[in-house]
Amino acid sequence: MVVEKKKKTINRLKSMYPLRAKVNETYLKSIEAIQAGKPAVWGMLNFYYGDPILKAMDIEVVYPENYGAIAAATGVAQQYLDRADAEGFPTHLCGYSLTTLGYASRMMKELNGQIPPEAPFGGMPKPLFLMASAAICDARYKWFQALGRYMDVPVWPLEAPIPGIKEFSIEGYYDKMVKLGIKHLRDFVTFVEGMVGKKMDWDRLDKTANLMIEVNRVWHEVNELRKARPCPMHSRDFWSAMPAALFLAGDLEDSLRLYQDMYKEVKDRINSHVGTIPEEKYRLVFAELPPWHSLAFFDKLAERGWNFVIESVGYHPPIPIDLSEVSDPLERITKFSLQFLVGYYEDARKQNVLGGTTAYPYLKYAKEWKCDGALLHPLISCRSASTHLPYVSDMLMEKLKVPSLSIEGDIVDLRLFNPEDALAKAEPFEETMEYYRKMRKQEGFDW
Amino acid sequence: MYFAGVDIGSTMTKVVLMDKSDNLLSAIKGPTGPEHRQLANEVMRQALEQANLQIDVISYIVATGYGRLNVPFADRQITELSCHARGVSSLFPNVRTAIDIGGQDAKCMKIDNGRLTSFVMNDKCAAGTGRFLEVTAATLGIGLEDMGDISLKATKRIQISNLCTIFAQQEVVALLSRGEKLENILAGLHDALANRIAALARRLGIEPDLVLTGGVAKNTGMVKAMKESLGCELFVPEEPLLTGALGAGILAKETYLKAVAEGEALPTKSRRLEKATFFSEGQR
Numbered sequence: 269m270v271v272e273k274k275k276k277t278i279n280r281l282k283s284m285y286p287l288r289a290k291v292n293e294t295y296l297k298s299i300e301a302i303q304a305g306k307p308a309v310w311g312m313l314n315f316y317y318g319d320p321i322l323k324a325m326d327i328e329v330v331y332p333e334n335y336g337a338i339a340a341a342t343g344v345a346q347q348y349l350d351r352a353d354a355e356g357f358p359t360h361l362c363g364y365s366l367t368t369l370g371y372a373s374r375m376m377k378e379l380n381g382q383i384p385p386e387a388p389f390g391g392m393p394k395p396l397f398l399m400a401s402a403a404i405c406d407a408r409y410k411w412f413q414a415l416g417r418y419m420d421v422p423v424w425p426l427e428a429p430i431p432g433i434k435e436f437s438i439e440g441y442y443d444k445m446v447k448l449g450i451k452h453l454r455d456f457v458t459f460v461e462g463m464v465g466k467k468m469d470w471d472r473l474d475k476t477a478n479l480m481i482e483v484n485r486v487w488h489e490v491n492e493l494r495k496a497r498p499c500p501m502h503s504r505d506f507w508s509a510m511p512a513a514l515f516l517a518g519d520l521e522d523s524l525r526l527y528q529d530m531y532k533e534v535k536d537r538i539n540s541h542v543g544t545i546p547e548e549k550y551r552l553v554f555a556e557l558p559p560w561h562s563l564a565f566f567d568k569l570a571e572r573g574w575n576f577v578i579e580s581v582g583y584h585p586p587i588p589i590d591l592s593e594v595s596d597p598l599e600r601i602t603k604f605s606l607q608f609l610v611g612y613y614e615d616a617r618k619q620n621v622l623g624g625t626t627a628y629p630y631l632k633y634a635k636e637w638k639c640d641g642a643l644l645h646p647l648i649s650c651r652s653a654s655t656h657l658p659y660v661s662d663m664l665m666e667k668l669k670v671p672s673l674s675i676e677g678d679i680v681d682l683r684l685f686n687p688e689d690a691l692a693k694a695e696p697f698e699e700t701m702e703y704y705r706k707m708r709k710q711e712g713f714d715w
Numbered sequence: 716m717y718f719a720g721v722d723i724g725s726t727m728t729k730v731v732l733m734d735k736s737d738n739l740l741s742a743i744k745g746p747t748g749p750e751h752r753q754l755a756n757e758v759m760r761q762a763l764e765q766a767n768l769q770i771d772v773i774s775y776i777v778a779t780g781y782g783r784l785n786v787p788f789a790d791r792q793i794t795e796l797s798c799h800a801r802g803v804s805s806l807f808p809n810v811r812t813a814i815d816i817g818g819q820d821a822k823c824m825k826i827d828n829g830r831l832t833s834f835v836m837n838d839k840c841a842a843g844t845g846r847f848l849e850v851t852a853a854t855l856g857i858g859l860e861d862m863g864d865i866s867l868k869a870t871k872r873i874q875i876s877n878l879c880t881i882f883a884q885q886e887v888v889a890l891l892s893r894g895e896k897l898e899n900i901l902a903g904l905h906d907a908l909a910n911r912i913a914a915l916a917r918r919l920g921i922e923p924d925l926v927l928t929g930g931v932a933k934n935t936g937m938v939k940a941m942k943e944s945l946g947c948e949l950f951v952p953e954e955p956l957l958t959g960a961l962g963a964g965i966l967a968k969e970t971y972l973k974a975v976a977e978g979e980a981l982p983t984k985s986r987r988l989e990k991a992t993f994f995s996e997g998q999r
Binding site for chain 2: 674696
């Protein structure tokens, strides 16, 4: 009997696949680097701050945070979570951190520094040092300190202070942040030079910084195209394609070409009026981090006509900023990274939305991408991706009459997410979205 | 012209039969049990008997609740949130907020003219549901139906610090061994549950009129605790378990009459009252 393969509801972009493959490539390169006696580093997602420096010095970087998501998506996270549990780490800590602490424990205590054979994408090799970052997430120092104890390697913490929206309007604040950032990066360069025993190639850093900015500009433009109706690109494609820009995965010139290809494919879909799902009944914004272990959940929602047209602000590139007149690459890198943190602040202050870096953008998203609803995913093990969500929900309703559906879960631990239960809420939420669609019309909104 | 609403909840199955003027002809409740696929037909049979009707005279049937997909004779399935909203509104036309505390979850709903406008649910943890009371009633060796009345005799309200149902159970045992009076412990348990659900409702935003439904609304101690925790008047239907089935029945009637008015052919299922099996879907 011939079994007909079920057609997937979400029409994935062809141009997404090579971008997704770049992540795999990054992990393999880090292993090759170690085998060839070259340095590899474990880095925390740092929002473009430390990465270009490592890239310009030919240091391969892998990201435990990203690896936690990969381990969850490939179904191997649970054994690392169990191992972290056995090590005595509280189960309510960040799921990414627990996964990689379990991984580090297995690698260092059980396998004498060898990569665990079950590790997906070839695994993360033992690093030369750890690059922590304080950007966005308050757990990151402690997580990397704990990893450092297993690895017995230095931990460099990248400082990334995030001002409040009101404080940011104090005269001179921005300039002081830039000065602090440049000084800190200069110290970091010195540290890295000492670790690898060679000097920074400043011309190369200059070129790397420019490429990083351009890659992210094109990626930003791709996402702007998603305002079209029907939306030509689903959040699943976004999550698959974003690591290449966010983590500067692989060769940046190659990434630039791939994002340009994606721009063209998305544009073609718009011109042909092709959406990413068969019938776009509802347009939704997703906040914040998805349940990596259960992404097929979004296919079920797509069958109901739910199109996720914008998402996860922390994974989006900064709003483009012209830095072509900035000659010092460290200053350019600092300003670009700051743009991620404060790029929405001026708009947010004008509208009196004081939720910091990650709250206001959802208001902009819902308004400009014309969303009917928001699916909020508060994480039981993550404060940074959860604490702003009630405020986001209130603001969306108060200012735009856009309702939210909140579904608790976790990024890694699938025991904390129940897709069936979540799907049971979809139907009544459609009634809610319909109701507020009428309310918006009555109040003069244009969607 | 007759209509039926079938609500298969996690603990109880409810059926109402009504005519086109919304007169209730029968209302039956029965425990859902583990095999609700085999129960809907039985509860429907009882309801028909009470109303002295045959199944084939029922014009349209709507099923709701967790087991709504397992009612082979239902013409349409509608979520319990929508049905509760409709049912509560038919009894309390000015309702704007409804709280339904069932055996498996607690739902807080905002309602506008019988329509659900938003909702929140406690569904990850038994501590905010009727299960919390069921477990502690069993621990204390008293009937679930007696808990509320006993708690009203409390001379002080013991604070239960554990939100987890299992740990709260242990705490209750420890309190009993310390010599605390049963009624005071029960008052504390009701407070703990009420405070948790009130917090959920506040998240949604409470607007009067406020109505409490679900099996837990039959508990007098819980109604008192909810009123105190919410700090506002609370209405309770005479039969708080039936609002979902009632809403399903009303929606059945509205769906049918709308189709008739628009000359639309409305598909209906076979009116055979048989047990649902895993093999019956393909035969219908």
